[in-house]
Amino acid sequence: MKTSFISTLAVQNAMRLTIQRGQSEIQTLQKEIVTGRHHDIGVALGASAGRSVALNREVQRLETIRDSNALVTQRLSASQLSLNLMSDNAQGMLDAFISLTGSDDATRIRIAKSDVANALDAFTDAVNSSSNGEYLFGGVNTDTEPLADYQAAGSAAKASFDAAFLGYFGFAQSSASAATITTAQMDDFLTNTLAPMFNGAQWNTDWSNASDTNITSRISANELVDSNANANADGMRSFALAAVIGLELLDTAIGEDVRALVNSRAIQHAGEAVTGIDNIRSGLGISQSRVDKANVSLDLQIKVVELHIGDLEGVDAYEASTRMSSLLAQVETSYQLTARLTQLSLTNFL
Template sequence: MKTSFSSTISVQTSLRTAMAKAQNELMKANEEVTTGVHADMGVSLGSQTARNLDLTRDVMRIESQLTTNSVAVTRLDSSEAALNNMSTSVDKVRGALASLTSSASTLDDARRTLTSALDSFTDAANSSVAGEYLFAGTNTDVKPLTSFTEAGSPFKAAYDAELNQFLSANGIPSKSAMTAAQVDSFLTDLEAKFSGTTTLTDPPHAGQAGQDFWTTFVSNANDTNMTTRISANEVVDTSTNANGSGFRSFVFAAVVSNEFLTTDIPEASRQAAVKVASGAIGRAETGITAARSNLGISSERVKNANESLESQKKIFELHLNDLQGVDAYEASTRVTSLKALLEASYTLTSRIQQLSLVNFL
């Protein structure tokens, strides 16, 4: 009788190899059950991997564009809200001018309304979102409008220089001595300077002849509006700037009304100022309404672009799901099978390790 040599080492080595492979497969299967996509795209898709990468990049591009568009929507919504507040200020000034009488109390009430409306308009024009001023054009880090009513305002000083120059040039002792015709002449010239059709002169503005009154003393805004690319071939304005005609006309109307609606000004001269201011406030309303309409069009274009992008994203995601997706039932079944295989391997390994001749002696 002959006995042969026997050893458990080869059996244990085979089991360890099988267990390591099963653990690796179980890890991948668990990942597929959790994510719903192949654990190893390269192995699973083969030649389709390049198409998978292209579709993934397309989805990421669209998501990035949608994020950019959400910033544009925030700017547009904030700008439209600010312009709505400006329209309210326009209405207040128009109402104050329409309800004027010659009584001192009425004039004082009107001036308080005008001052409040001017300050509210200035505050709205200086609105900001995320640290960027909405109506500064591309100068988003600079406050657009200078206050007329603040102490030491360079805007107020420039206005006073214009008035004093007119009085001096025409031999008029004071503002209260101006006739209706003189008030009309002064305000017509001043409005031309506010609107930019006439430039500064020297005197009264030393060294500034030929410059624009508005952009020199009132506005720090740039004429170029902020724009946003909302799709591959669409760019829209996401705000307007404080150099627009509506801004200029409103501030002019509010300032001259505030300055000339006083009891020391003769009735005829006051009426001349009210007539000029009323015309300007009408132009201001037209300008502000036009700005609101333009931004409304931009908002609609962004909305349409987002709908198109969302549709494209859904299509790409459907194709990606077809490529990447796994059968959830099959993956779960595979996990269960691999767990059972590992349990059996653990049990068998434990029993093999307990084998010993000592137990049979």
């Protein structure tokens, strides 16, 4: 019979290695139980790890679009608030003009002019509103104030009107000679001189720094929407034109028939402003609805992809808990055995 010797040190070292491996595996199992996924995806999935990476990348892409949609929603909501203010002021200006229909009373004219001036101030402030440091109605020119203040000192638009009136009639609108203006002359001036100043390139020279091109935002994998508006829209131009007619011509020395013509044109353009601004509101409202629907779709897509990821990367929490309990018991037993082994010594028996 052959006898071999095993030292207590060798046994103790073997037990220590067992404890270390058990502790390491317990930490791994704890992480898997908490996260619900494999500790090492590459080791656990092997060749399927590439599919896991692709699915996680898809979730990140969808979440990025959803996060950017939050900014789009904020921009659209702020734009709607400003447009609502513009529409109210356009309606108020229209009401002021309508109140003058059939009247040549100087007091009522002064009150209407004051209402128009206030409406234009509020309109200008609303057009120049911003959100997150970007002007809402500049189109893609979000870093430049879209609309010039007509009533500010040194206004280019005011200077252009004064020059146009003087060039057409030969005297300023404040002159007493305005009483000599005929209905035909005023009609021709309004139609062929003043209106083109708000429809052509001069609008961009005197009034607007906005771009005709709006910001386009991607709200889903294959869907784009306009996420702002611009100060060059027809409703904006009509508002400015109606306001200038009211401010510059209503309280001049023109005759009653000419004033009636001026007021009817102001009513026409103010009505166009209300309609045009409401059309912009409708367009942005459609964009808001599409963003909301896109967000619902994105949430569903993310949930579906995350389910696939869970099936691929997920662990059985019950099984992991059972394994961890078993390992804890083994480690505890190893601790006890190691403690007993350290007490084995010949000196204890001598």
